[in-house]
Amino acid sequence: MSSEGLASAAGVNSAKLRKDLSHLGSYGTRGVGYDVALLIDQIEFVLGLTQRRAVALVGVGNLGHALAGYDGFASRGFRIAALFDADPARVGEEINGLVVQHVDELPRVAAAESIAIGVIATPAAAAQRVADQLVAVGVTSILNFAPCVLSVPEGVDVRKVDLAIELQILSFHEHRKASLTALPATGGSALTALPGGLAVTDTQEAIGT
Amino acid sequence: MSSEGLASAAGVNSAKLRKDLSHLGSYGTRGVGYDVALLIDQIEFVLGLTQRRAVALVGVGNLGHALAGYDGFASRGFRIAALFDADPARVGEEINGLVVQHVDELPRVAAAESIAIGVIATPAAAAQRVADQLVAVGVTSILNFAPCVLSVPEGVDVRKVDLAIELQILSFHEHRKASLTALPATGGSALTALPGGLAVTDTQEAIGT
DNA sequence: AGGCGCTTGTGAACGCACGCACAAATCGCG
DNA sequence: CGCGATTTGTGCGTGCGTTCACAAGCGCCT
Known part of the structure; x- marks a missing residue:
């Protein structure tokens, strides 16, 4: 399996995927690609997923x-x-x-x-x-x-893991699609990190501590 | 409420928080801070959370x-x-x-x-x-x-949202704390984006399509 | 055996986000 | 009324992640 195939399956750039895999060592074969089974074993080992x-x-x-x-x-x-x-x-x-x-x-x-x-x-x-x-x-x-x-x-x-935040993010995109407000979609905005999120209820006391 | 207070509550840098808030407009008062209630209203409005x-x-x-x-x-x-x-x-x-x-x-x-x-x-x-x-x-x-x-x-x-991935990330950190393997903790690794994650079972067919 | 095509691994450049640090602005107090 | 303390808003430098692009390597076909 080539890095191109893996990358498109994962939805990322192939160069990024190769560079990531290279951190594990050289487990690919030039001209051929990667042995997926071997790759999985290596990743599990390095990530410590072998121990349950x-x-x-x-x-x-x-x-x-x-x-x-x-x-x-x-x-x-x-x-x-x-x-x-x-x-x-x-x-x-x-x-x-x-x-x-x-x-x-x-x-x-x-x-x-x-x-x-x-x-x-x-x-x-x-x-x-x-x-x-x-x-x-x-x-x-x-x-x-x-x-x-x-x-x-x-x-x-x-x-x-805040399940509501995921919905809020979708809602925001929905909002942007509707009105074409050009707010710079900065990657990890601090806004979503606020305790209590954006709920009106009890945000005051959550922050006020 | 000062940006410092908001930032520490959210666990982010105060400068980053101020810069993020500045994208909404100037809703803070110099020497005083931010009106939290007003801020919440503005954020909800801009993010489109006012409509249920x-x-x-x-x-x-x-x-x-x-x-x-x-x-x-x-x-x-x-x-x-x-x-x-x-x-x-x-x-x-x-x-x-x-x-x-x-x-x-x-x-x-x-x-x-x-x-x-x-x-x-x-x-x-x-x-x-x-x-x-x-x-x-x-x-x-x-x-x-x-x-x-x-x-x-x-x-x-x-x-x-893949709940198991969150556990895997924790497991990885646990693994690093145990063995001091110096793997560069690259921010958003492509590895976690692989379809089927790192499961041994049926990853082959998930990727093989 | 030799060449050709394909794929990996990686050096280098680009771009972006984070954080520092400071000017501008506001409030309170003498 | 003026000064100092405090805090916002932001320009700029730095560091990191992503991406391009290419040399090195491998297998296959002739």
């Missing part, structure tokens, strides 16, 4: 349920090792073969399962507390679906 | 359920106007006050509700067909949660 990491999911509301049942995690080398919730009514429920445990059980489970990554799917109000608990048990990577900014100590990685 | 757009959600599996019940959409100015699924068993189910309709009803509903944005939460195999149907009824903005690359005509915006 254990993931703890906190918050089994609507979103938590969906994440717990999401096939994409298992097929990409992640093992959801435990489900937690703070609501006693939800504790004991079984989802996809896993029983929801109370979030206070986290220290015990984390030690037993060697949790590497924590996923927060709680309401925004509970997110910071959960993050603190995760950090306390040694988790250094957090995926945050709650619409709020988490403060964590140095050395802990937080990635925030 | 109608969203159609296709695919009410685990993820679809979560999205249909997600408060963040409504509070950010989006109205989920209709739910669709191809599975007759799911048609008729009521979620959050909306009844799931068969995807073949899309043309009729789209005309009645003036759908602006389509959200695809179907399995990957069905995503392209749904995208085609959305495009056919005049939808020009698509948010795709299925782990596949959609091909759409010019003028249609597609944003892809």
